[in-house]
Amino acid sequence: MITFYSEERWNNWINQVKESKFKIDPNAEGLGREGIVFLDMEEDVILAICKITGKLQRGMISKEDAAANLQMMKEIVLQKVEPMDDDKDMMVESVQSALVGVFAAAEYFVEGDFNEKDNPEKLILEAAKAEEKEDLDKAFELVGKAGALVLSGKAFDSEKVLDKIPPSFVAEGVDGIDSIAAVLAGGIDYSDEADDEND
Template identity: 80%
Template sequence: MLMFYSEERWNNWINQVKESKFKFDPSAEGLGREGIVFLDMEEDVILAICKITGKLQNKYITKEDAAANLENMKRIILSPVEPIDPDKDEMIESVQRALVAVFGAAEYFVAGDFDPKADPTKLIIDAFKAEEAEDMDKTFELVSKAGALVLAGKSFDSEKALDKVAPDSLVAEGIDGLDSIAAVLAGGIDYTDEADDEE
């Protein structure tokens, strides 16, 4: 079975974070030049996830292989990372939280457990209502189903969704992950190319 992501690949990103001079700067907009590593590591994981779902969609791999690969990636990426320093640790955890929603989206996509006619933006708004009601299972399910729709190619209005949710909510972090899926897919992926696949 082809593997789409390895422990070594994740550890390379962690090493890049260790070598970066990243510190939170309240006066700066965004993460700054040193913070780009966190965006890149998240995008790299999402690219691998999109390759799995895309290859399944194009019948290059089986549903079983797709599910096994996702499980392997989750084990690698969502495991606790040894502390580096408070700022970097917080950012790694933020990346992991955004990726939880992406993994959920991919799992619902692989299982075919979503309504292809649903509107991902509406699902996200409903997910925030569920979060406000402290129904976290429902929150995760709705964010994941919205993500499955984005993986299937449905357009997603993240700005409209962000207008309706609190910026410090779990759903807002989920939107970050869904936005990244849309950006990676928009960049185009060659599903016949196995150069990035891990043997």
């Protein structure tokens, strides 16, 4: 089976975080130069996830292979990371939280468990309402299905929803879906030798 991501690849990112001089600066806009590693590590995982769903969509891998690869990746990426310092730990957890929604999106996509006529922005607003009512299972499902739509090629405009959502699980989910849209817009090379990791 072709694998799309490895423990070594994730550990390389964690080592880059350890070596960075990152500190949260409440006065700075964005994460600053040292914080770019967090955006890059998130994008690298999302790229691998988009390769899995894209190859499935193109009939290049089976549904079983796609599901097995996602499960393997999830175990690597969402495992607890050894503490470094408060700022770095918080950022790694934030990346992992955004990726929880991305993995859910990929799983719904692989299962075909979403309605192609739905609107991703509408689903996100419904998810925010569900989270407000503390129905986290519903919120998680709606974020996943919104992401599955974006993986299938639907456009997503986070600007339409972000100002209507407080900082929350759903807002982190939007961050992940936004990254899916950005990675897909950048174009992906689906040829086997691009950067899949052959076992």
